Amino acid sequence: MSPDSSNLREPVFAIPFDLPGIGEGQRTAALHRQLRDAIIDGRLAAGERLPSSRRAAEALGVARKTVVAAYDLLIAEGYVLPRPGARAAVADIAARRASRTGPLEARARSELIAPAWRTPPPRHAQAVPLPERSFRTGVPEHRFFPHDAWRRLSARAWRQWSKRPFGYPPVEGVPALREAIAQHVAFSRAVACNGDEVVVTSGAQNAFDLLARLLVEPGRTRVAVESPGYPTLRQAFAAAGALVVPVPVDDEGLRVDLLPKDVRVVCVTPSHQSPTGVALSMRRRAALLAHAREHDAVIVEDDYDGEFRYSGRPLDALQTLDRDARVFYVGTFSKSLFPAIDTGFVVAPAWARASLAAVKRMGDSHAPGPLQETLAAFIREGHLARHVRRMTPIYAQRREVLLEALEGGLRRWFAPIPSIAGLHLAARIDPAADARAVFDALRRHAPGAQTAAEYSLQADALQAAVFGYAVIDADDIREALARLARALSR
């Protein structure tokens, strides 16, 4: 392959080769791989000339075409440079010799990651593993879910999908699901909307993230959040560059009277405040809508577990009362169905829809079409409503048992905070009690129970415990809280 290949004084390879005895193809591959490795790890130095194919073939005892083929591969890959009128030389592939454990490892975090993410925000407390039956919040009961119906509809959706050409689902969600959600919220929460107003999201957290990016001008927009309040909603707005303003909560919910006039966005959980569980009173709802109108703010209404209600009539959703297109209503199926579905939605005012879709397109997080079709059919055929109807009395009984224990054997330490909905209950800790001791006892005897402080941004955090009752039986509640009472009495 080079004119001076007949020169017998040229050096042969200084490196050993291990070539298979049979199969030119295999010998070519082996020779190529071994030469390449030698070049990469520097045993064949940059600029070093390769022996001619004839000479190499002799030295290695292989056919010349084997060497030529291996050389050609190396040349094609740029490991070897062909030089007209001279023997090919090893290319200078400096990058390949750089150590994988360069100085970067140490510097990287501080230099190459955006400041906002250099120290990742802590995971939500519930990311820590817990026993299957516990007081954890945020996860519903799985044992009464209509799995057969779900699997049947899932199989049907994938079957129908298999007959259609491939494509990307609409960024706002598949029409059938948006319609089903509109009917569901109209029925269950008197949220009047049609499918066009619904944007399907990857769960409520994705909705918060999208709304934060939609509504926050980094470093400028002030956003009011409940304190105590849901931490990862707060984190989503902070990550978007919002100036987060904590606003206290009392037994009527958000202290609307304490809302600064310059907040552009107010995030609130009216049905079942997270974590205290109180409902935003009708007076406060009217005041909040008036405040938003007067000071030109929008409201993010987080209705995460409002489907499960234990008193007669629910209060109207803010979205229902809104006459001024200021409310973004966020719902999720993670509590009413199951978390793995990771599907939620935003009912958005018309003026924001195109931009919201654009934000969503950037992140491209849509549930697979067939899964959306499955959920749409599940809702349309009444399984969601039936499941909620079925679970409500089950959760209600657990809630009753929990209240009995708190107002009975534990009344010296706890005072339940009134609520009418949801899957968890909060209880104030008696100011006279030693909160530290109470929380220690909770950790030991009521795994999963949280402290309201975990939700708080304020120094004078509410001294309260938060008990989830969605994944624990009435008897387990009685037992655990009896143990808790005994431990505290000591």
Add this chain to the structure above:
Amino acid sequence: MSPDSSNLREPVFAIPFDLPGIGEGQRTAALHRQLRDAIIDGRLAAGERLPSSRRAAEALGVARKTVVAAYDLLIAEGYVLPRPGARAAVADIAARRASRTGPLEARARSELIAPAWRTPPPRHAQAVPLPERSFRTGVPEHRFFPHDAWRRLSARAWRQWSKRPFGYPPVEGVPALREAIAQHVAFSRAVACNGDEVVVTSGAQNAFDLLARLLVEPGRTRVAVESPGYPTLRQAFAAAGALVVPVPVDDEGLRVDLLPKDVRVVCVTPSHQSPTGVALSMRRRAALLAHAREHDAVIVEDDYDGEFRYSGRPLDALQTLDRDARVFYVGTFSKSLFPAIDTGFVVAPAWARASLAAVKRMGDSHAPGPLQETLAAFIREGHLARHVRRMTPIYAQRREVLLEALEGGLRRWFAPIPSIAGLHLAARIDPAADARAVFDALRRHAPGAQTAAEYSLQADALQAAVFGYAVIDADDIREALARLARALSR
């Protein structure tokens, strides 16, 4: 319900009621609803006193307890204020009387949406509807997909899932899928990694969005993108606040020699440049890695359709050659399997993984656990590799037919740009030709074909056409391009 209810001179309602003839409960509901509507629309003014329940009952011809019940509901809701020692009065619910068509609708876009989103970026050109068989890019062929295997594995995954308690999948993805992906890329792309290094994303776009938020300090970080290059990747980095720097592409791929020294991130498509289709030469790969090391930058390697290769050996992925932990390798299953799966992944350096997971947690976009398990099994059982092996010759034949037409009847207008992989082919338009006329003819006779200009950030955009051949048969290609040739000859 009030002490002076015996006063006969008190006014009765000034508004008419329509109450059902039978059923106290229904009469209560009707009275409650009609009173509430009258308060909301102002027919009953704020401060106006309600007649006593006795007087109202007489006037309406209903039982007194019916009126008392309706009043109590209104009081509970805050529509009516009870006043000790006096008759209840209509509350001032100003918010409810505000018009839904307030001044907001007009002002909103400009004032309440973050500047970045006030004018949504345009949808990718392919969002416009196209005939089923067309030259569109970005969507693979559905007719040869092993739907039965997929449905079987999907049913199995949901069945297994139904036996476990509910919970949230890990933010980085389910372990089985991360493992399967690691083995898949090691086998198909020589990308050496283990499951821990893989973060599952909602498609490649979600990966770009996460990396943009991870790596971009808004208003400061300079990010190099290929020009022409993939528009929505660019948009994701721009949306994160990056200063986007377009860098030209030639027949060896990205012009590494033109990379500014101050870019922190370089986004590149080495296997199959989007849209020109050229492969980044080995020399350029080495130079790019050297540049990144020298100037402390990281590389986002977008390998969106590299699985489909039509020449012998692929060039090594940048991730494979990287010895300095600077490459984020992004892959997707939208092309090798189907878009609706909306699942991609990032192979991330160790130093960035915790922060990347934190960014992902904010957006909470994880594919449902059972879908991830389905995909994991699909890969583990070899269906993915088999499907790619099966589709490659099918796509290769279409590609051949496309090349024949471009180099044959269309050679006066087009010069194909060399490429060795992927699902689309780009062809330069002869400088002597009237580009406008060519593009008009393309729109009419080659639906789905794009212009490279749609991908370009530069004024002197590459004059080229981009033909997808994934969803069009060889015969359709021949026919369409024959029509195109005839049209252009006129």
